[in-house]
Amino acid sequence: MIQIDNLTKSFGNLQVLKGVSLSIKKGEVISIVGPSGAGKTTLLQLIGTLDKPSGGSIRFNGEELGKMSDSRLATFRNRHIGFVFQFHQLLPEFTALENIIIPALIAGRKRKEAEAEAMELLRIMGIEQRAQHKPSEMSGGENQRVAVARALINRPDVILADEPSGSLDSHNKEELHRLFFDLRDKLGQTFVIVTHDESLAAFTDRTIRMVDGVIETENVK
Numbered sequence: 001m002i003q004i005d006n007l008t009k010s011f012g013n014l015q016v017l018k019g020v021s022l023s024i025k026k027g028e029v030i031s032i033v034g035p036s037g038a039g040k041t042t043l044l045q046l047i048g049t050l051d052k053p054s055g056g057s058i059r060f061n062g063e064e065l066g067k068m069s070d071s072r073l074a075t076f077r078n079r080h081i082g083f084v085f086q087f088h089q090l091l092p093e094f095t096a097l098e099n100i101i102i103p104a105l106i107a108g109r110k111r112k113e114a115e116a117e118a119m120e121l122l123r124i125m126g127i128e129q130r131a132q133h134k135p136s137e138m139s140g141g142e143n144q145r146v147a148v149a150r151a152l153i154n155r156p157d158v159i160l161a162d163e164p165s166g167s168l169d170s171h172n173k174e175e176l177h178r179l180f181f182d183l184r185d186k187l188g189q190t191f192v193i194v195t196h197d198e199s200l201a202a203f204t205d206r207t208i209r210m211v212d213g214v215i216e217t218e219n220v221k
Contacts, residue, residue, distance in 0.1 A: 001026045002022075003058070004020060004059075008020075009053050017039045017043060017213045019214065020039070020215055022208065026188065027190055028190055028205045029203075029204045029205050030191065030208060031194075031204040031206070032209075033194075033195060034209050034210035038212060040194045043210070044162055047081075047192065048160045079107055080154075083151055084151050084159060084162070088135070088140075088147040090135045090143055092134060095131065096122065096133055096138065096142075097118050097131040099147075100122070100150045104117070107154055121152055124186070125146070125179070130146070140169070141169075141171075144172070148183075158191070161191060162194045163196065165195070173197070177203065206219065
């Protein structure tokens with residue numbers, strides 16, 4: 001589904017990625033681990049089209065991202081990629097339901113249809129009773145589940161998660177990890193997760209270990 005070939009990224013004289021190649025298949029849950037500064041988040045941002053590589057290529061279902069215009073990339077990102085961050089990044093003035101449907105409205109979908117799908121996602125997340133609650137009225141674990149539902153609303157090909165459980169306590173962390181695998185089993189969802197959490201990495205289908213801008217090892221379970 002995603003093919004990364006000889007990807008490089010430099011910021012001035014600092015080369016952060018030094019020729020990374022990786023294939024990601026549909027329905028996989030992949031973790032990317034390694035020390036701070038290894039290039040994990042930079043790689044995730046490039047896959048997510050939030051930044052452009054200095055060299056190499058990323059192909060998504062055969063289409064090379066580097067050949068797309070900025071406006072085409074923005075549309076592609078909205079429709080094909082979902083994001084989950086360490087801190088849920090929900091808009092505080094909106095309810096859970098409203099936060100979830102924002103990407104769908106940006107994509108031009110009808111509000112009624114988007115709300116119906118958002119409610120179904122909230123049911124899958126086990127927090128449908130929180131639909132009309134704002135982020136300040138929910139726990140950290142509930143907010144992160146809302147963030148996952150928001151990432152799923154446009155039925156993306158892949159969800160990119162950057163330290164998604166980093167701000168959660170052990171109970172909510174465990175529940176979020178279980179949720180990722182439930183979503184893979186129920187929806188065939190693909191996940192690429194940057195994490196320092198070895199317990200999460202241990203359960204993913206593959207663990208990619210990065211050091212100094214290169215892939216050091218790749219562990220297939």
